[in-house]
Amino acid sequence: MNRCRPLFVLDRWLERFRALGDATRVELLAALQGDELSVGELAEVVEAAQPGVSRHLQALSKAGLVVARRQGTTTYYRLSADEPVLAGPFGDELRTMARGRLGQRVERVLTRRRSRSESFFDAAEDWDTLRGELFTDAAGYSSLLPLVRRGLTVADVGTGTGGMLPFLAQVGARIVAIDLSAEMLRRARAKARTLGLDDVTFLRGDLGALPLESGSVDAAFSALVLHHAPRPLEALREMRRIVRPGGAVVVVDLMSHGHDWLRDEQADVWLGFGRDEALDLFAQAGLTDRRHQIVSRVDARDRKGGGAAPFELFVLSGRVEAAA
Ligand SMILES: C[S@@+](CC[C@H](N)C(=O)[O-])C[C@H]1O[C@@H](n2cnc3c(N)ncnc32)[C@H](O)[C@@H]1O
Known part of the structure; x- marks a missing residue:
């Protein structure tokens, strides 16, 4: 050798x-x-x-x-x-x-x-200005996500094309994506595949009778869906029902606006929800620890006939009381 x-x-x-x-x-x-x-x-x-x-x-x-x-x-x-x-x-x-x-x-x-x-x-007196150019609100919130404990089971109610799935996947180990529209579900499935999101289950179902057992998820999440609900309170009660005690319900939707054309063009049932109105719906649905925040605003002046009212997005969260 x-x-x-x-x-x-x-x-x-x-x-x-x-x-x-x-x-x-x-x-x-x-x-x-x-x-x-x-x-x-x-x-x-x-x-x-x-x-x-x-x-x-x-x-x-x-x-x-x-x-x-x-x-x-x-x-x-x-x-x-x-x-x-x-x-x-x-x-x-x-x-x-x-x-x-x-x-x-x-x-x-x-x-x-x-x-x-x-x-x-x-x-550096102008540091906040310098910082704001790069460190957008989106960057701020994204940097918080790793602080949240992963492993939650989250229902994305009215998932649509799955626009929220990549965000929910940051906190949810398991996601159940629900929608009434078979076509939307097909597109959401394709998006999840493209993004490599494996732990998503897709279910066809209605806001008024969600296809999940009571207390079976840690959180129910819904973005831009409540204004399509024939009965918003019924939808919120359903979201509350599927969440375990101590879990959360989170709704993102439009603040009240005067853009009537959305009824015809986007099948909106409700022209958004006022702050008190939304908080009251959450209270009636039995949700506690309610928090309401306006998170974005876009100019709507050039949109058809809705007046100058801007579109504003709110996030409203509430808790399902933990069992005594
Ligand atoms: C504006 S999209 C929002 C989609 C998604 N959450 C997002 O943030 O991009 C509204 C979705 O709600 C669904 N939807 C409307 N009415 C519903 C109902 N009664 N039950 C379940 N889903 C419904 C629609 O099919 C649509 O996919």
């Missing part, structure tokens, strides 16, 4: 040893023990001129001892993970060096990073 190592393995070791044959390079490796640092920062830490430090880092990178990462015009370096040379006794030596003088200089560099940030924010 040929026990010789392939030549390229030996070449790699030679490359490493060649790269290590310089005191500044050893200091650079020690400086990088805990942090990723830029060429400029490393030059300050090892007290050497930047072009020379740059060349040393390129040699270390070629030998596979450090990894470079570009951000804009700045190149940052970090130690290679799982590099055998850096793990053994030589690595211990580097860590000892990092606890001394070099480490203090690294700390100084990091303190400067921190204080740059601190003085920027101390003076």
Whole structure:
């Protein structure tokens, strides 16, 4: 059996040893023990001129001892993970060096990073404006979703084309999507398939007699459906019935508006719901801990004959009282 190592393995070791044959390079490796640092920062830490430090880092990178990462015009370096040379006794030596003088200089560099940030924010009076350009409300709410415990069973009542399924899937381990229209269900099924949502059951059913056992879901959710319900209170009572004690009912719908044309063009039965009216329906349906919030508003001036009233969307939630 040929026990010789392939030549390229030996070449790699030679490359490493060649790269290590310089005191500044050893200091650079020690400086990088805990942090990723830029060429400029490393030059300050090892007290050497930047072009020379740059060349040393390129040699270390070629030998596979450090990894470079570009951000804009700045190149940052970090130690290679799982590099055998850096793990053994030589690595211990580097860590000892990092606890001394070099480490203090690294700390100084990091303190400067921190204080740059601190003085920027101390003076950033228009931060909310800057932030708002990127951090939309949608981004804010999406960032909250991971905080919600997953694993809920949620009924999406009047799922339509399944527009809410990707959102519900963030909190629901199991979703039951219900709709009266076979065509809407077909399209919702196709959407779920495209999005790779496996745990969705599709059921044909009516708001007035939902096809689920009492107390069988953790939450009943419904978006833009209540204004189609012949009897909204009956629909809410049904949603309450299928939710287990302690669970939630959430309805998203339009605030009252004067756009009569929606009756003909989109089969709307109700022209939205006023705040008190919606809260009262929830109360009559036996839902407690009721919370109402307007979450979006669009200008409707150019829509046919509805006057200037904007379309506003509300979210109303309530709880099914937990069993005593
Ligand atoms: C405007 S779509 C909303 C769809 C979806 N929730 C969304 O957010 O995109 C209203 C849906 O309610 C369904 N719907 C209307 N009346 C219903 C009823 N009585 N029972 C069950 N679903 C109904 C319609 O078929 C339609 O899919």
